Amino acid sequence: MNIKEILYKTLIAGDSYKTLLKGLGVTVQISLLSVILGTLLGMVICAMRRSRFRVIRTVAAGYIAVIRGSPVLLLLMLMYYVVFAGSKVSATIVAVAAFSIHMSAYTAACFYSAINATDAMQAEAARTLGFSKWQAFILITLPQAAKIAKGTYQSTIVTLIQWTSVVGYVTITDLTRVINNIGSRTMEPLFMILVGLLLYLGMAYICYGAFALAERLAILRKGRRRGA
């Protein structure tokens, strides 16, 4: 059997590509929502971790430790079969919730250590000029922390996209599930696995590309302002 026939059989026949795209869509949807919500929640947890009050700090530290210590699949199953068992909430929403929580613990830890790695005295110097605590944070600490956090944050996102491949366990038909289905239906599992790998790889590189682009734009904007 030549490659053309395999391609036809697996991707074209019976509108397989549509199913594949749908699965890809589900994976992107869950990943994107989880990254956004997880990052927002992570910021809150990070802020709590830096709170003036010891109780809040301890709660945040505990949250980070527990979530990072538990496998995301178990977290997902716990949410699906226990927390939301019997409720009308869709499996996708449950998955987004589980991955958001997972993501939030990792981003909180990443942001927290990045902020700690900045020179606190620079923020203090800003305060002596008359900036408020918040202004000093936004203008001085945050840009420096973002630069430090960037690498870890990026790989956290890519890892999260890969981890979403376990949502099949809670009845969601995502990219991995579709790959698996088509592979067994057409008896071409190896080929489909390769297709799947390429698609996940593609998503990872789109993610890295987006960061690189954002960085370029920021530099350009800065340069324009300087008129240089």
Place this chain on the structure above:
Amino acid sequence: MSMIRVEKLSKSFGSLQVLKEVDLTVEKGERIVIIGGSGCGKSVFLRCMDLLETPDEGTVFIGDNELTSPKADLNRIRRKVGMVYQGFHLFSNMNVLDNITLAPIKLLGLPRAEAEKKAETLLEMVGLLSKKYMMPDVLSGGQKQRIAIVRCLAMEPDIMLFDEPTSALDPTMVGEVLATLRLLAKRGMTMVIVTHEMAFAREIATRILYFDEQGIYEEGTPQEIFDAPKKKKTRDFIHKMKYFFWQIDDRNFDLMQLQGNIRSFAGKYGMDEKRTNRLQLCTEELIYEMLEQHGQPDAGVDMQIQISFDERDRCAVIGLRSRGVQYNPFEADTEDEIHLGVTILKNTAKRLDYRFDGVNNYLEIEL
């Protein structure tokens, strides 16, 4: 109206009381220099004046505003107080120009063009206009510190606080930062400076505060504090800072150790190799000249060496006090080979002085 008024300020960290009921009033145009041993609370005091540390008790007024009042608008009051740290702390995510214009633009609402023009004028004043687009991390320590000063000046502060502005610098860069401080002094800036540069303190201060025992232990004009300190701890401190001391009471004293200590003293004040060698050589010749040429071999030796170094004109003075019969080595016959040391001294020193007070010979040479 006073610029800063501190009343009954106390501050502790846990069980460690650092400051106890300190009072200080700084008038417009005054230049206060705070000196004192390590850990005596100079930094904490300075930080309390900008409320970077919250005092346990007492009040701080900046002009008419009480900084310690719960209703005080700290951010607004702080605009008028500049703070310069030992470690510069320039904003590492911005270039030099942005470091300087950030606060004027964001806080005073200055248009960017105007803020940049002002920044350039200030940069020119400290001789760093060519660095305006550089990032802080490529600058030398001395350059960073001058820019940190300019960053404060851009807010047109009424008072500036300096916490050891030259302590983190290579000796070769201390001068450029001190020159900037002199410039501010000339423009009538009210300043409070913590420093270990004693010669500079003496030159620039209108008033010196010596900190010890949880507060201002003694204060006065530079002349009063440096030349005639009244209290014992001040005296001890002043002498330790300014001088290198060495007592000799045995003919077989440890020359190597003495030379080593002179070398580290010279290093501390940034003397170069040539001067250090000369200092060592002259000290040695002076000692041996006095040991050999006067007093009986069995008489006890009582000699004291003090070396002082003036950072202003960078001249070192070696003083030697030797108890015994009157003997002036500088008048010795230099044709005589035994007095080779004297010839060396005469050729090296800028000035040679001799005095005898009936008990002690006092020799002084300036390099």
